[in-house]
Structures are given as structure tokens and as C-alpha cells.
Amino acid sequence: MKKLICQYLFRTAMVMLSIFFFTICSQAQTIDSTLATYSTKYAQERAYLHYDKSSYAPGETIWFKAYLMQGLELADGSKTFYIDWVDEKGTVLLHSVCPVVQSVTNGQFDIPENYTGSAIHVRAYTRWMLNFDTAFLYQKSIRILSKTPATAKVAPVTSLEFFPEGGDAVAGIRNRIAFKAADQWGRPVSIKGVILNSAGKVVDSLRSIHDGMGSFFLQPEGNATYTAKWKEAKGVEKTTPLPVIKPTGIAMQVGISGTRRIVAVNRPADAPDNLKQLYLVGTMHQNMVFKTGVNLSTELSGTKMIPTETLPTGILTITVFDAGWNAIAERITFINNNDYSFPTEMNVAHWGLSKRGRDEIEVTVPAGITANLSVSVTDAGIAADSSSNIFSHLLLTSEIKGRVYRPAYYFSNNSDTVRQQMDLVMLTNGWRRFKWEDVVKGKFPTITYPKDSTYLTLSGKVIGVHQSQLGAGSSIIMIVKQNDSASKMLMMPIDTKGNFSDPEMVFFDSLKIYYQFPKNKGLSSADVRFMSDRLAALNYSKNFSPFATISDTTGSYRHMKLAGERASLMEMQKVKMLENVTVSAKTKPTVQVMDEKYTSGLFKGADAYQFDLLNDPFAASSLNIFQYLQGKVAGLQITQSGGGASMQWRGGSPQLYLDEIQTDVDMISGIPVSDVAYIKVFRPPFMGGSGGGNGAIAIYTRRGGDVQSTPGKGLASNKVIGYTPIKQFYAPNYSSFQQRNEERDLRTTLYWNPMLVTTPGKQTVMFTFYNNDVSQSFRVVIEGMSSDGKLTRLEQIME
Known part of the structure; x- marks a missing residue:
């Protein structure tokens, strides 16, 4: 009997062991197949913007070119790119499409000429990017030069963060712990200090070695706590606790040895069984590049040599899994095999550094390369910011969370010193493209925003009718009028889901559309929602972080001086154009005229915010009234969700009026901004109606005289917005006489060309520009990428 019981227990154990190994193998296969799917179906896009210069004055134009990549290749799937230009209060100034x-x-x-902020914040993205962590969207703060008197200086506040290598500091194991010290603007701060244990004994020293970063080794005891006592070069002494010590786990260390990475993993002597068989997985751009095991059943440590000379340049993520394929440690390391770029050469064929002199520049790329370049030429004396560029953004900062100070420095040369300093960046920044618990289970991201795989065209959806009414032959008749063009009539078929579109009608700016349905189709009660696939601006509900000023005060002063003189000249030109106009009376403010024209009774006058939408150039970029009002009224909080909105002001919701008749959110949400002339927001309490203790918002639609008579008047109408118009950069041609050339030339951007293209049969391209009246030298910056995903950058001073 005893023998039978032993045989039964043995067979049961073998079955359980078989199930265990089957599960482990199955999970390993799941990771392989899931990562393969991630790299093909869920590849993530990243973007970089090249600007004509690094800072601007109010009234100037920011010229930009955007480059999109996906993994190691060009991102050719998305056809629409969105850019939000946001002020320091979180108000969207323009939503570029x-x-x-x-x-x-x-x-x-x-x-805007009257812009008073110190920065404009740029956030750029495709619709596809919004399915993933928004921390990886393109973001940048552009400095705006202003004559506004400087406010009181804010004292810098330094914070110190610790980053155990691999993720956790584990008791009984020698751990490497990195740190980073920075002020509230993200600027690095040099520090020095000591590490103290629970008894107050010094166990190690602390000193930053590059841009506020450094590292030290610590073998903590169980249940011990550790504290850093440190100070800045001229600061007071501070203390910061180290991360909590974990009683068990894995400590990993990654070393650099030539073209290889040495990965060491260590476990405590009393580690549980799941930490005695480990797996290492390496990924780049969501592709698996290696997978190997580490057996620690009889050893406390194990080492693996990872060859990297065949890997592409970029961030390699090394993840440690336990025996059950649970991710327990992770480390990123930068691989630089100098295979990411192609050289671009510049030759000045004709020098024109004198006043209004002509310059000719030849740009050459290697044979066989198709390159798409952008080039800017600016006054070399104005402030420049070379802290980041196309290399550092697309290869480094777009792939990690957290701010990297002057990332372009890490691509300045290939020395061992720079490579070790780059490794400190890797130790102090996170990379979390994957939720490994989902990957192990074969779970994929939820796609909320389908990719814009086609261009934005005239389209819409019929609403307010049952699907059964949309039978075969349903159509919509439209009269379409675009600025400076003749009206034309269109008839589009409507599918059984109510959708209609014209894939050939890609348009810029706006269209005025008058529409109706054939009277015999039973759609008289239907309504239309146009351009429903046009993505609205993101919600920016809170103020941005303070802007770190650029230290080039001499260059900023020159730029501000030239911009100020140019603005004065433009103002004088306006005065000159009006010098023959006789002014017989003082002009009323436009909002006063609007108030007199539209309001009546208790809605007239009173204490209120007033908005003239007829003369607001930014009104057209808002998709509804609530988006237009966001951030414009102090204390009024507006939250949008789907097609609706909720409002809070002093603890309650303000009343809504349409042409002085009380209404609700749903009604207001459906009114196109283009149909609104005037908005008046009354501070609480509003005495014009009952229940107005939380204020009121009165919306007035356009009346006769607000718009010119247009064909189709009397039909239902709407104004739809397409792609943002693209302007041509103006550069004077002084080889021929033009009246405009008689003006004093104080341009700081002398040339901007976002579309300088080479082909295998034409490796050299030339461009020409003319000097202004004051510049003695020029800064030329060329950036771009080739058709096979290689990058280039050239910066050169002409003097």
C-alpha cells in the first residue's frame, strides 16, 4: 500500500511538473508571437519638428517641418498630422491640421502681435499616437521674446531622485543606484554629499559627475533605511530618503565593453525558487532582438555577454523575467553603431555678406540617396539653441520618459566619456512601451483612434433618422463655396450607415456648405454632422510648467532689437496707408457695437465677459462653443466628453441662452462656431433669469449684414474646416525692382525651405537668398531624412 501511494505521488508530481514546463514554454511562445504582432500591427510612430529658428518675437511667424518615423523606417501610414499651439495658461491658440x-x-x-507670454508650447501627434502613452507625444516649449517688464526672480529649488538599476534595491545584494539632481525647470544641479544608514553611519559618498547625474554602489541590510545628506555648491544642506529596500528580488547590472553589453544578475541566498531560473529578453522598437536563460539554481549570480555590433542605433531594453515569466527587472542601454545618418555637404557658390547681397549655396548628399531636407538661414547673431536636434529627438528623447538636458550633446562625438555619460541618462530615465503582464498573456492595446490612413476630405454623416430610411439611392445635394473661388454643386451618395464622402476633395482652410436632401427620399427631418473624422485639439486644463530661459542674452537682445525695429516699420507703413483717411468720430470698441446690436433688456450692459467671434481669427479653429470658451473665463470650468459638455462656476452650472432664449448643453453643442457672432458670459449672479446664481452664457447667432449674400441662401448650411492653409515663405528678390524692396530689411530669418529634395540622379541642389540690411554672418541649418530612414544634420556659420 505504501508503495502504491509513493507511485501515485510520483506520477502526480511528474504530471504537475509537466504542466508547469508546458505553461512556461507556452508563455515563452506567447511572448514571441505577441511581440511579433506588436512590431507589425501596433508599431508606434514618433515625430520631430524642425523650426526656422529657436526663439521668436510677438508678431513673427514660426515656420516648421515635421518628420515622422516608425521604428527604423519612415512612417507612411498616417496621412494627417495635428499640432496644438498652446499658451502658458493652457489655451489652444491654434489647432493645426x-x-x-x-x-x-x-x-x-x-x-499674435499682442502675445505677452514667455513661451508657446507645442504638442504634435498623429491620431494613431493617441492610442498609446501620451508621454511619448512630441512636445517643445518655444521661447517668445517680450518687452514686458521682468517679474521678481524665482529662486531655484533643487530636487534629488534615486534610480536603482533594474528597478529595485534588494537587501543582501550589491546594487548600483543612480541619481539625478535638477531644479524646477529641469536644469541640472551639481551636488555632493554622503549616504547614511539607519544608525547615521556613512556608508558611501555622493557626487554628481555629469549634468547633476551620478551613481554609487550599496549593499543594503534587510529592514534598513538609508538617507542621502547633500548640498549644492552654494546651497544649504538637505536630506533625501533612498527608495525602500526590497527584502528579496533580483539586482541587475549592465556594463559596456566595446560593442558588447555585459548583463549581470544577482539573487539573495534565500531567494524563492521562482528567482532561480531567469530569462533575459532584449527588445528594440518593439522587436525582440534576443532571448536567453540564466540558471541561478546553484549560483547567486550569473552573467551574459550580449553582442550588439549588428544591432541598429537606438535604445535596447533588457528585461529580466522570473521562472513564471513575470517581469521583475528592466534596464535600458543606448546602442550607437553610427549607422543612423548620412553626410550632407554644403558649398557656398556665391558669397553675398554685404547689404542685400546675393548668396548661392549648393547642398550635396552621397550618390544614390533620395533625401527630403529642410533648410533655414538666420542671422548668426541672434540666439540659437543647439541643445536638441533631429538625431537626439528621434533616436533618444522620443523613446524615453523624463526630460534629458541638452540631449544633442550625446551625439557630439563617439568618445568613451560621452558613452559613459549617455549611460547615466539611461539609468535615470524610464522606458515603458510595454505592459509586460499583458504581453505574457497575449493581450494587445485597445485601439480607440484608428489610423488616418486616408487624407481629410469633404465628408459627413446623416443623423436624426432611422437607418431603415437610408435605403439605396439616398443622396445629399450641396452647394460648396470656398474663399476666392466660385460656388459649385455636388451630389454625394449616402451609404446605409448614413456616411458620405468625396475622396477626391482634399481642401485647405474652410468651406461654406449649403445642403438639402431630395424631397422624395423622406429625409426632411435629418441633420448632418460634417467632417466628423477631423480630430479636435487635446484638452489642456492646467497651466504648464515654468519655462527655462535661454542663457544667450546677447543673441536674445539682438533678436528683440531687430524685431522691435521691424515691428515699428510695419506700424509706420500702416499709418502711411491711412494718412489720407479723415477720422471724424471716436470709434466704438467692436464688442460695444456687438452688444448694442444683439442684446436687449437685462442682457444689455452688465458685468460680463464679451467675445466678438466675427473678428476673432482663432474662432474658426474651434469645433464647438465650449471648446472656444475653454480657458477664456476665470473660474469657469468646462469639461468635454464625446459630443457633450459640463460646466462648473462657483459650485454650480451657469444658465445657457441662445438668442436670449434659455436652452441646454445639447442644443448649444450642435451649433457650428461659424454661425455664432457674439458671446456674452455674465458673472454670478445673473439677474436676467431665474436660477442665475451661477452666472449665464448668452450666445447670439449671426444676423443679416454679418455675412455677404451667398448662393444657396435659405438652405441649411454649415462651415467646415479642412487642412490648415500652408503659406509660402517670403524672401525678397533684390535682382529686380519691386516697391516692397524700398522698405528697410531687418529679417532675422533670411531663408526657409521645408522641401529641398535630392534624388539618385540629382545629388546636388542649389538655393539662393539675399542678405538683409544688417547681418554680417549667417547660420545655416540643414536637417532631413532619406527614403530608407537615415537622418542628417548640418550646421554651419557663413561669415
Whole structure:
């Protein structure tokens, strides 16, 4: 009997062991197949913007070109690119919508002449990017030069963060712990200090070695706590606790040895069984590049040599899994095999450094390369910012969380010193493209935003009718009028889901559309929602972080001086144009005229915010009234969700009025901004109606005289917005006489060309520009990428 019981237990154990190994193998196979699917179906896009210069004055134009990549290749799947230009209070100044052609697009943003902020924040993205962590969207703060008197200086506040290598500091094991010290603007701070244990004994020293970063080794005891006592060069002494010590786990260390990475993993002597068989997985751009095991059943440590000379340049993520394929440690390391770029050469064929002199520049790329380049030429004396570029963004900062100070430095040379300093960046920044618990289970991301695989065209959806009413032969008749063009009539078929579109009608700016349905089709009660696939601006509900000023005060002063003189000249030109106009009376403010024209009774006058939408150039970029009002009224909080909105003001919701008749959110949400002339927001309490203790918002639609008579008047109408218009950069041609050339030339951007293209049969391209009246030298910056995903950058001073 005893023998039978032993045989039964043995067979049961073998079955359980078989199930265990089957599960482990199955999970390993799941990771392989899931990563393969991630790299093909869920590859993530990243973007970089090249600007004509690094800082601007109010009234100037920001010229840009956007480059899109996906993994190691050009991102050719998305056809529309979105850019939000946001002020320091979180108000969207413009929502640019740009068509993407061959993985690039370009455009401009005109800074308002009365802009008083110190920065404009740029967030750029494709619709596809919004399915993933928004921390990886393109973001940048552009400095705006202003004559506004400087406010009181804010004292820097330094913070110190610790980053155990691999993720955790484990008791009983020698751990490497990195740290980073920075102020509230993200600027590095040099520090020094000591590490103290629970008894107050010094166990190691602390000293930053590059841009506030450094590292030290610590073998903590169980249940012990550790504290750093440190100070800045001129600061007071501070203390910061180290991360909590984990009683068990894995400590990993990654060393650099030539073209290889040495990965060491260590476990405590009393580690549980799941930490005695480990797996290492390496990934780049969501592709698995290696997978290997580490057996620690009889050893406390194990080492693996990872060859990297055949890997592409970029971030390699090394993840440690336990015996059950649970991710327990992770480390990123930068691989630089100098295979990411192609050289670009520049030759000045004709020098013109004198006043209004003509310059000719030849740009040459290696034979066989198709390159798409952008080039800017600016006054070399104005402030420049070379802290980041196309290399550092697309290869480094777009792939990690957290701010990297002057990332372009890490691509300045290939020395061992720079390589070790780059490794400190890897130790102090996170990379979390994967939720490994989902990958192990074969779970994929939820796709909320389908990719813009086609261009934005005239389209819409019929709403307010049952699907059964949309039978075969349903159509919509439209009269379409675009600025400076003749009206034309279109008839589009409507599918059984109510959708209609014209894939050939890609348009810029806006269209005025008058529409109706054939009277015999039973669609008289239907309504239309146009351009429902046009993505709205993201929500920016809170203020941005303070902007770190650029230290080039001399260059900033020159730029501000030239910009100020140019603005004065433009103002004088306006005065000159009006010098023959006789002013017989003082002009009323436009909002006062609007108030007199539209309001009546208790809605007239009173304490209120007033908005003239007829003369607001940014009104057209808002998709509804609530988006237009966001951030414009102090204390009024507006939250949008789907097609609706909720409002809070002093603890309650303000009343809504349409042409002085009380209404609700649903009604207001459906009104196009283009149909609204005037908005008046009354501070609480509003005495014009009952229940107005939380204020009121009165919306007035356009009346006769607000718009010119247009064909189709009397039909239902709407104004739809397409792609943001792309302007042509103006550069004077002084080889021929033009009246405009008689003006004093103080341009700081002398040339901007976002579409300088080479082909295998034409490796050299030339461009020409003319000097202004004051510049003695020029800064030329060329950036771009080739058709096979290689990058280039050239910066050169002409003097």
C-alpha cells in the first residue's frame, strides 16, 4: 500500500511538473508571437519638428517641418498630422491640421502681435499616437521674446531622485543606484554629499559627475533605511530618503565593453525558487532582438555577454523575467553603431555678406540617396539653441520618459566619456512601451483612434433618422463655396450607415456648405454632422510648467532689437496707408457695437465677459462653443466628453441662452462656431433669469449684414474646416525692382525651405537668398531624412 501511494505521488508530481514546463514554454511562445504582432500591427510612430529658428518675437511667424518615423523606417501610414499651439495658461491658440506626404509635412504659426507670454508650447501627434502613452507625444516649449517688464526672480529649488538599476534595491545584494539632481525647470544641479544608514553611519559618498547625474554602489541590510545628506555648491544642506529596500528580488547590472553589453544578475541566498531560473529578453522598437536563460539554481549570480555590433542605433531594453515569466527587472542601454545618418555637404557658390547681397549655396548628399531636407538661414547673431536636434529627438528623447538636458550633446562625438555619460541618462530615465503582464498573456492595446490612413476630405454623416430610411439611392445635394473661388454643386451618395464622402476633395482652410436632401427620399427631418473624422485639439486644463530661459542674452537682445525695429516699420507703413483717411468720430470698441446690436433688456450692459467671434481669427479653429470658451473665463470650468459638455462656476452650472432664449448643453453643442457672432458670459449672479446664481452664457447667432449674400441662401448650411492653409515663405528678390524692396530689411530669418529634395540622379541642389540690411554672418541649418530612414544634420556659420 505504501508503495502504491509513493507511485501515485510520483506520477502526480511528474504530471504537475509537466504542466508547469508546458505553461512556461507556452508563455515563452506567447511572448514571441505577441511581440511579433506588436512590431507589425501596433508599431508606434514618433515625430520631430524642425523650426526656422529657436526663439521668436510677438508678431513673427514660426515656420516648421515635421518628420515622422516608425521604428527604423519612415512612417507612411498616417496621412494627417495635428499640432496644438498652446499658451502658458493652457489655451489652444491654434489647432493645426496638416497633410502628410511621404512621411513629412510643413506649415507655419503666426504669433499674435499682442502675445505677452514667455513661451508657446507645442504638442504634435498623429491620431494613431493617441492610442498609446501620451508621454511619448512630441512636445517643445518655444521661447517668445517680450518687452514686458521682468517679474521678481524665482529662486531655484533643487530636487534629488534615486534610480536603482533594474528597478529595485534588494537587501543582501550589491546594487548600483543612480541619481539625478535638477531644479524646477529641469536644469541640472551639481551636488555632493554622503549616504547614511539607519544608525547615521556613512556608508558611501555622493557626487554628481555629469549634468547633476551620478551613481554609487550599496549593499543594503534587510529592514534598513538609508538617507542621502547633500548640498549644492552654494546651497544649504538637505536630506533625501533612498527608495525602500526590497527584502528579496533580483539586482541587475549592465556594463559596456566595446560593442558588447555585459548583463549581470544577482539573487539573495534565500531567494524563492521562482528567482532561480531567469530569462533575459532584449527588445528594440518593439522587436525582440534576443532571448536567453540564466540558471541561478546553484549560483547567486550569473552573467551574459550580449553582442550588439549588428544591432541598429537606438535604445535596447533588457528585461529580466522570473521562472513564471513575470517581469521583475528592466534596464535600458543606448546602442550607437553610427549607422543612423548620412553626410550632407554644403558649398557656398556665391558669397553675398554685404547689404542685400546675393548668396548661392549648393547642398550635396552621397550618390544614390533620395533625401527630403529642410533648410533655414538666420542671422548668426541672434540666439540659437543647439541643445536638441533631429538625431537626439528621434533616436533618444522620443523613446524615453523624463526630460534629458541638452540631449544633442550625446551625439557630439563617439568618445568613451560621452558613452559613459549617455549611460547615466539611461539609468535615470524610464522606458515603458510595454505592459509586460499583458504581453505574457497575449493581450494587445485597445485601439480607440484608428489610423488616418486616408487624407481629410469633404465628408459627413446623416443623423436624426432611422437607418431603415437610408435605403439605396439616398443622396445629399450641396452647394460648396470656398474663399476666392466660385460656388459649385455636388451630389454625394449616402451609404446605409448614413456616411458620405468625396475622396477626391482634399481642401485647405474652410468651406461654406449649403445642403438639402431630395424631397422624395423622406429625409426632411435629418441633420448632418460634417467632417466628423477631423480630430479636435487635446484638452489642456492646467497651466504648464515654468519655462527655462535661454542663457544667450546677447543673441536674445539682438533678436528683440531687430524685431522691435521691424515691428515699428510695419506700424509706420500702416499709418502711411491711412494718412489720407479723415477720422471724424471716436470709434466704438467692436464688442460695444456687438452688444448694442444683439442684446436687449437685462442682457444689455452688465458685468460680463464679451467675445466678438466675427473678428476673432482663432474662432474658426474651434469645433464647438465650449471648446472656444475653454480657458477664456476665470473660474469657469468646462469639461468635454464625446459630443457633450459640463460646466462648473462657483459650485454650480451657469444658465445657457441662445438668442436670449434659455436652452441646454445639447442644443448649444450642435451649433457650428461659424454661425455664432457674439458671446456674452455674465458673472454670478445673473439677474436676467431665474436660477442665475451661477452666472449665464448668452450666445447670439449671426444676423443679416454679418455675412455677404451667398448662393444657396435659405438652405441649411454649415462651415467646415479642412487642412490648415500652408503659406509660402517670403524672401525678397533684390535682382529686380519691386516697391516692397524700398522698405528697410531687418529679417532675422533670411531663408526657409521645408522641401529641398535630392534624388539618385540629382545629388546636388542649389538655393539662393539675399542678405538683409544688417547681418554680417549667417547660420545655416540643414536637417532631413532619406527614403530608407537615415537622418542628417548640418550646421554651419557663413561669415
